Amino acid sequence: MDMNLIPDIVVGRLPRYLQALQRMSEDGHLSTSSQELGDRLGISAAQIRKDLSQFGEFGKQGTGYAIPYLIDQLESILKIKKVWDIALIGAGDLGRAIAHYQGFSNRGFRIALVFDNSREKIGKNIGNFIIQDIADLEKKVREAHIQVAMLTVPASVAQIVAETVVKTGIRAILSYAPTPLNLPDDVHVEYIDPLIQLQHMTYYLG
Amino acid sequence: MDMNLIPDIVVGRLPRYLQALQRMSEDGHLSTSSQELGDRLGISAAQIRKDLSQFGEFGKQGTGYAIPYLIDQLESILKIKKVWDIALIGAGDLGRAIAHYQGFSNRGFRIALVFDNSREKIGKNIGNFIIQDIADLEKKVREAHIQVAMLTVPASVAQIVAETVVKTGIRAILSYAPTPLNLPDDVHVEYIDPLIQLQHMTYYLG
């Protein structure tokens, strides 16, 4: 049986397609082509068609893709027709910036709870949230059925905090800590590390 | 002529190797093996050996790699033996968090100037920086010989701001704006967009 296992690299491009389509839609466009979408994203038209065709036939020959329909399909594929609640762990400068960011809603996500371990911060406000004690993480996460975490803690504690997060049943972690996390294979981890990306670019500078 | 053109995907892994080696060094380790390094990073030992061998022979059979030497070599390859000054553009919540972040120094980078276009912000302080008028971007960037920019501006203005940045001669941009930038081929752009990465992960959630 040919299991319909789609390469992760393809899945990773879908959110970019969706983002571009949502922008087009906001600009009043109703349809597009793989060519136009590719030009915007710097991706070949053939690749976009091939990626999308892994999930179904969403376009029409001669016409292209109906934007609202394709957006709807991509949102279903990425499971963001519902809103995912997020536990934000770490109420430092970066955590504060993220808690204030308004761009998650409408896009499938919502910061639901903010945690920290510092006595001075627990109980204080950050945006609309009251900072919770990380000691209560498991209880609160389970109560609220949270399935996604964002980590904005120092690298020195990232591994231990991540293990605590996994104990709560969470299986998706977006980590801003500049260190690799060693977690069970069924936990999905993504990293954001500006230094890594800066160092990647300087390789090419004169 | 077989130009020694190294795949970008290989270059992109070097900063991760460097980061892990620096951590090991701080922990007092003097040597390591491709196996140990790979275990930490979740990368196969063979891939690490092959990647490093593209740049030279840094290890010794039977012994592995001398950590200080390999760190030094990677820093040279990535051109971070010197410190790169960065222009940070956009003094919102995220820009403020980045301006406060202490982790760039020691790793090849330093925020040198902070810009914004808002009357209320220009002249005010953010960390140790005085927020500059974006109208002065080209003059100040050229004066300070800045070659790297970080963009923390709204998506709606990211393209136009990026074009202004490129006019100053900058050829490396790390953008936090959730939109693709259309720039000349000789400009290196990296993106940080948590929403894209969150949506990538939810594909795999139940």
Add this chain to the structure above:
DNA sequence: TCTCTTTTGTGATAAATTTTATTAACCATC
């Protein structure tokens, strides 16, 4: 010195990803 274990560097092989080329469908216009 000899043997055993470890570990690199690398050619060969395998797997994966992307591109190319082809076919068939769609639409507007005449």
Add this chain to the structure above:
DNA sequence: GATGGTTAATAAAATTTATCACAAAAGAGA
């Protein structure tokens, strides 16, 4: 309803990337 210009879907080919497997080198211990 025929024609020409578009465009998606897809099979095949090409390219890129990752893994495998092994010779050679190093060091430790007998």
